[in-house]
Amino acid sequence: MRCLFYWMLVTVSLIEVNARLQKTFYRSFKCQNHKCSRTLRPLAEPPRIGTSLEVLEEHSTLAACRLVCDPFAALWPIPTGLTTLGNKYTEIHPYQFKFVTSAIPEEVKSFVDEVTGIFTHNLQSFCDSEYLAKNGTSIAVTLSVDSSDLTLDWLTIESYSLDLRFDDSGSKGEARLTAQTVYGLRHGLETLLQLTAPVIMQGGIRGLVIITSANIKDAPEFVHRGLSLDTSRNFVTVPDILRTIDGLSSCKMNVLHWHVTDSQSFPIEIKRVPAMTQYGAYSQAKIYSTEDVKLILKYGKARGVRVIPELDMPAHSGAGWEWGEEAGLGRLGVCIGSQPWQEFCIQPPCGQLNPTNANLYNVLREIYKDIIDLWGPSEIFHMGGDEVFIPCWNSTKEITDAMLSRGLGQEVDDFLQLWSEFQASLLNVVNEERGKAGGRNVSTILWSSYLTSPEVIEKYLDKNRYVIQTWVESSSPIPRQLLNLGYQIIVSTKNTWYLDHGFWGNTKYHTWRDVYKNRIPKTDKVLGGEVASWGEYVDSGSLDPRLWPRTAAVAERLWSNPIRMSTAKVEPRLHGHRDRLTIRGINSDAMAPEWCAQHDAECQ
Numbered sequence: 001m002r003c004l005f006y007w008m009l010v011t012v013s014l015i016e017v018n019a020r021l022q023k024t025f026y027r028s029f030k031c032q033n034h035k036c037s038r039t040l041r042p043l044a045e046p047p048r049i050g051t052s053l054e055v056l057e058e059h060s061t062l063a064a065c066r067l068v069c070d071p072f073a074a075l076w077p078i079p080t081g082l083t084t085l086g087n088k089y090t091e092i093h094p095y096q097f098k099f100v101t102s103a104i105p106e107e108v109k110s111f112v113d114e115v116t117g118i119f120t121h122n123l124q125s126f127c128d129s130e131y132l133a134k135n136g137t138s139i140a141v142t143l144s145v146d147s148s149d150l151t152l153d154w155l156t157i158e159s160y161s162l163d164l165r166f167d168d169s170g171s172k173g174e175a176r177l178t179a180q181t182v183y184g185l186r187h188g189l190e191t192l193l194q195l196t197a198p199v200i201m202q203g204g205i206r207g208l209v210i211i212t213s214a215n216i217k218d219a220p221e222f223v224h225r226g227l228s229l230d231t232s233r234n235f236v237t238v239p240d241i242l243r244t245i246d247g248l249s250s251c252k253m254n255v256l257h258w259h260v261t262d263s264q265s266f267p268i269e270i271k272r273v274p275a276m277t278q279y280g281a282y283s284q285a286k287i288y289s290t291e292d293v294k295l296i297l298k299y300g301k302a303r304g305v306r307v308i309p310e311l312d313m314p315a316h317s318g319a320g321w322e323w324g325e326e327a328g329l330g331r332l333g334v335c336i337g338s339q340p341w342q343e344f345c346i347q348p349p350c351g352q353l354n355p356t357n358a359n360l361y362n363v364l365r366e367i368y369k370d371i372i373d374l375w376g377p378s379e380i381f382h383m384g385g386d387e388v389f390i391p392c393w394n395s396t397k398e399i400t401d402a403m404l405s406r407g408l409g410q411e412v413d414d415f416l417q418l419w420s421e422f423q424a425s426l427l428n429v430v431n432e433e434r435g436k437a438g439g440r441n442v443s444t445i446l447w448s449s450y451l452t453s454p455e456v457i458e459k460y461l462d463k464n465r466y467v468i469q470t471w472v473e474s475s476s477p478i479p480r481q482l483l484n485l486g487y488q489i490i491v492s493t494k495n496t497w498y499l500d501h502g503f504w505g506n507t508k509y510h511t512w513r514d515v516y517k518n519r520i521p522k523t524d525k526v527l528g529g530e531v532a533s534w535g536e537y538v539d540s541g542s543l544d545p546r547l548w549p550r551t552a553a554v555a556e557r558l559w560s561n562p563i564r565m566s567t568a569k570v571e572p573r574l575h576g577h578r579d580r581l582t583i584r585g586i587n588s589d590a591m592a593p594e595w596c597a598q599h600d601a602e603c604q
């Protein structure tokens with residue numbers, strides 16, 4: 001009885017307390033010592049938007065707070081050149097950006113229109129459709145580009161400079177964006193986009209603000225900043241690939257290395273050799289048609305992302321290669337599906353091309369004619385070249401007999417010789433076809449392997465024809481050794497930049513911090529690096545969180561390559577970029593409890 005009485009008393013008094021408390025609050029964000037943290041405001045007193053040029057203490061969104069509170073305005077990646085940023089912002093509407101393109105060469109005008117269209121589209125995604133323009137504000141963005149060349153490769157100059165200022169009333173803005181190429185211009189627009197932030201307007205509508213002064217000079221540290229995406233172990237849909245390109249472009253990554261085939265499936269349509277997908281695709285639905293490929297390439301280019309295809313060979317080739325004998329061409333691949341697989345390959349199902357079958361090169365020629373039709377005659381290709389399993393070739397009488405008849409034995413060196421001849425023949429075939437299509441001879445990228453080991457590489461692979469993509473641990477001396485021999489390299493650090501690690505065997509998951517801290521050698525011969533998404537344990541269901549935000553961490557490593565920047569310092573900015581990715585429809589993995597994102601530096 002007494003118990004019930006007390007219970008009633010407490011309940012009644014809580015009801016009174018509840019009545020006295022505010023019912024709803026704005027979450028707003030205060031900037032102190034370059035750190036944003038959440039605070040509450042009564043609903044009746046929303047934080048003001050900076051309509052005039054004043055320094056605000058409190059902001060209606062975390063993004064707006066970061067824009068003026070973070071020393072780098074939450075830019076991701078941070079610029080490498082001289083950068084000065086203001087600490088005020090003004091309200092703006094996407095339609096109030098006016099692009100002046102009179103200094104754009106005629107040949108690239110339509111490309112630039114596409115690029116500004118993408119900018120406006122991305123900007124619109126920051127605010128609600130009901131958001132109305134504040135009258136009288138506008139910003140004229142004067143674009144200028146020197147080059148009329150649309151080539152995107154390792155020689156493309158991606159630098160830009162951006163100068164932004166508003167008049168004292170905060171209503172007339174002027175931006176000058178200058179670049180040598182359209183790709184530098186595109187990066188500059190990505191930066192300009194990052195100088196805006198969503199804010200909460202009256203009625204809870206998402207509006208937009210832009211920083212009122214900025215002066216930025218920027219250029220990447222590495223020319224090759226990529227993601228390697230495996231679409232063979234598990235199929236990745238075209239929309240997934242396009243969304244991934246959106247993510248890459250948001251942080252100025254410029255390469256999607258498309259590891260399109262492997263021994264498990266051959267999902268790319270080859271019009272001249274339809275048997276490849278007829279035999280090799282997981283299903284009719286899991287094929288990249290020629291139209292799909294064209295779309296992906298065009299989509300990438302407009303976003304500054306070069307798509308480099310890899311049909312992995314001579315190992316990692318099984319699916320799609322089964323039909324040779326039936327077609328009267330002999331065995332194009334050997335050990336296909338052999339069991340016990342451990343005796344014939346590194347991962348099931350087995351399959352390795354048969355370099356001693358002359359018909360193979362005719363089929364490869366037809367395949368690459370299609371690839372050249374799609375990619376153009378002068379684009380570089382990745383030709384795989386990893387994990388050739390000597391016991392497979394050594395157990396195939398047809399191959400060892402052919403080797404014997406040419407005076408080769410069965411020692412490791414003999415197989416390396418055979419393998420290197422395969423690579424050279426393939427490259428010659430491709431370069432011949434490039435020539436016929438009006439292109440020039442181009443080198444090729446190969447994964448590191450026994451063939452590329454520093455002790456033997458010079459015997460087998462010409463340094464002017466092969467770029468080596470190393471996939472060794474950060475402690476390995478191999479990248480340095482290859483550099484010392486004069487080879488150009490791309491670095492995919494096997495522990496930290498392998499996004500599949502932590503999902504199989506005893507591999508270890510590496511957080512975005514490990515990814516960020518991984519530094520690669522910096523010399524003229526280091527083209528850059530790639531983070532790698534191997535496809536065994538990832539498909540559409542898990543792709544985004546597997547890639548993001550870790551790929552963004554690599555992006556800043558490769559664009560800015562900061563030397564003295566602790567991950568603790570970087571974290572709020574990366575939270576900010578993660579939020580931008582979310583707005584663009586990319587589902588990044590969580591980095592921390594949201595509380596930590598809302599309270600800079602309090603979770604370290």
Ligand SMILES: *[C@@H]1O[C@H](CO)[C@@H](O)[C@H](O)[C@H]1NC(C)=O
Pocket residue numbers: 132133134135
């Ligand atoms: C902007 O100004 C025009 C005319 O001055 C007016 O008709 C219009 O309603 C205004 N728009 C807003 C959103 O205030």
Ligand SMILES: *[C@@H]1O[C@H](CO)[C@@H](O)[C@H](O)[C@H]1NC(C)=O
Pocket residue numbers: 390391394410411412415
């Ligand atoms: C190839 O197989 C033969 C036996 O058939 C063996 O003697 C030789 O060592 C093998 N070569 C390699 C490189 O393993």
Ligand SMILES: *[C@@H]1O[C@H](CO)[C@@H](O)[C@H](O)[C@H]1NC(C)=O
Pocket residue numbers: 427428429431432441
């Ligand atoms: C290009 O490569 C082909 C095939 O390897 C070769 O025959 C030709 O001489 C090369 N051309 C040049 C200009 O190097």
